Amino acid sequence: MTVVQEQSSSSALEDFNALVKNLHKVIDTIASQVVATIGTRDPSLVSDKPSPPASSELLSAFRKFTKLSDEFSSYATSPSEHLTMIAGAFYESTALNVVSELGVADLIGKERVHVSWLAKEANVDQSRLRHVMRMLANRQVFRETEYGSDVFENNRMSSILLSSHEKNLKGFVGHWSDDGYRSADSTLKAFRPENANKSIFEVHHGMSLWDYFGRPEGAVARERGNRAMVGAEPILHGGLIYDYDWAKHGESATIVDVGAGMGGAAIELTRRFPKLRIIMQDKPEVIESATEFWKTNAPECLPRVAMVPHDFFSPQPSYTSLLPNPPKVYFLRFVLHDWFEDHCVEILKNIRDVIPKAEDGGRLYIAEILLDKDSDRFKHMVSAHMMNMTGALERTEGEFAEILRRSGFKIAKVHKNKGFISLIEAVAVPQVPEL
Numbered sequence: 001m002t003v004v005q006e007q008s009s010s011s012a013l014e015d016f017n018a019l020v021k022n023l024h025k026v027i028d029t030i031a032s033q034v035v036a037t038i039g040t041r042d043p044s045l046v047s048d049k050p051s052p053p054a055s056s057e058l059l060s061a062f063r064k065f066t067k068l069s070d071e072f073s074s075y076a077t078s079p080s081e082h083l084t085m086i087a088g089a090f091y092e093s094t095a096l097n098v099v100s101e102l103g104v105a106d107l108i109g110k111e112r113v114h115v116s117w118l119a120k121e122a123n124v125d126q127s128r129l130r131h132v133m134r135m136l137a138n139r140q141v142f143r144e145t146e147y148g149s150d151v152f153e154n155n156r157m158s159s160i161l162l163s164s165h166e167k168n169l170k171g172f173v174g175h176w177s178d179d180g181y182r183s184a185d186s187t188l189k190a191f192r193p194e195n196a197n198k199s200i201f202e203v204h205h206g207m208s209l210w211d212y213f214g215r216p217e218g219a220v221a222r223e224r225g226n227r228a229m230v231g232a233e234p235i236l237h238g239g240l241i242y243d244y245d246w247a248k249h250g251e252s253a254t255i256v257d258v259g260a261g262m263g264g265a266a267i268e269l270t271r272r273f274p275k276l277r278i279i280m281q282d283k284p285e286v287i288e289s290a291t292e293f294w295k296t297n298a299p300e301c302l303p304r305v306a307m308v309p310h311d312f313f314s315p316q317p318s319y320t321s322l323l324p325n326p327p328k329v330y331f332l333r334f335v336l337h338d339w340f341e342d343h344c345v346e347i348l349k350n351i352r353d354v355i356p357k358a359e360d361g362g363r364l365y366i367a368e369i370l371l372d373k374d375s376d377r378f379k380h381m382v383s384a385h386m387m388n389m390t391g392a393l394e395r396t397e398g399e400f401a402e403i404l405r406r407s408g409f410k411i412a413k414v415h416k417n418k419g420f421i422s423l424i425e426a427v428a429v430p431q432v433p434e435l
């Protein structure tokens with residue numbers, strides 16, 4: 001055991017001063033960029049207009065700010081208050097789930113409405129609903145016209161709970177604060193050594209998330225999970241689609257989106273690159289929902305998309321005999337973070353068997369959150385959610401390098417872009433290691 005030396009008060013002060021200096025720096029960047037770049041963003045948060053895309057500099061300043069301000073708040077609160085806030089964070093989470101399930105944002109629409117009317121329409125207790133609405137308004141979700149007025153309206157945050165919003169966050173909220181919340185109840189039990197190879201979800205439900213999704217009683221959760229990936233699009237893709245030139249593989253190249261889900265990424269890609277083709281692979285029931293989703297939301301792109309039921313643990317189709325232009329590019333977004341390392345290797349080896357050589361244009365792209373020393377609360381929460389639902393975690397670049405090495409690939413480049421996800425570009429190495 002190492003004995004930790006107590007930090008001297010002068011070095012603690014130095015740390016604090018450095019933190020304040022860094023915070024000032026990012027606040028200055030944000031302030032000047034907000035004025036210069038997104039001057040139209042309504043600072044009162046009342047507007048329901050989508051925010052214009054922010055610059056990389058601004059997004060990176062926002063990320064730094066969240067991390068530094070969290071650190072700063074630990075100086076500003078007592079340890080007991082700090083821990084209480086962490087212990088009680090689930091109250092905000094459940095409050096959000098309640099308003100999402102009740103459809104409060106839809107009921108409010110563009111009006112200003114009294115909580116008594118809301119409670120009547122939603123058939124719930126008025127004083128409890130008021131309490132929840134006020135707690136959320138205090139966290140900038142909904143706005144009470146004046147404290148104590150009991151009159152609420154939607155704002156920029158609550159507007160993404162509107163069902164009419166193509167990328168509404170209702171699925172995400174349910175997936176995290178209902179399905180995730182429930183199985184998180186078994187966290188401590190899952191930490192026992194006998195459960196090391198199971199996700200918390202599996203310990204709780206006695207079956208994996210994917211098996212649960214495939215059963216009739218898991219249909220609601222599956223739909224939420226699928227919709228979560230679409231709703232999370234604005235948070236997650238950041239620069240994935242816009243900062244990277246996907247057309248460099250050829251204007252009408254074909255990309256195989258492995259474990260594509262509803263095609264959250266594929267929709268954006270086909271919209272942005274009007275000749276690009278995508279082969280979307282996923283489980284049959286997901287492909288069925290995805291087809292319906294595309295018919296409603298992106299019918300104009302559908303002719304360039306092939307929806308293919310495919311289990312990524314079975315050999316990849318080679319497509320060579322089927323297409324004049326067989327695919328050279330394989331893409332996995334938020335797939336590997338669902339799986340333990342050995343499973344990831346299995347999935348990637350199946351791709352390795354069919355992907356063209358690097359010199360012939362073969363490329364594997366993995367879009368995932370990469371953990372590093374700058375990772376903030378958001379990234380750690382996503383990682384905790386993965387540990388809960390699927391057993392895996394978010395990974396570092398080094399951990400991906402090892403998974404790729406074992407699968408017969410190597411990293412060619414890591415593209416950092418706006419937003420949370422990084423894009424790992426990998427190429428096949430001639431020899432797959434025997435492991």
Ligand SMILES: C[S@@+](CC[C@H](N)C(=O)[O-])C[C@H]1O[C@@H](n2cnc3c(N)ncnc32)[C@H](O)[C@@H]1O
Binds near residue numbers: 264311
């Ligand atoms: C976290 S979601 C990511 C979806 C999509 N790539 C995205 O970023 O929106 C993981 C996806 O893997 C799919 N999946 C799980 N097991 C699979 C399997 N054995 N074969 C194919 N897809 C699978 C799930 O159905 C789900 O759509």
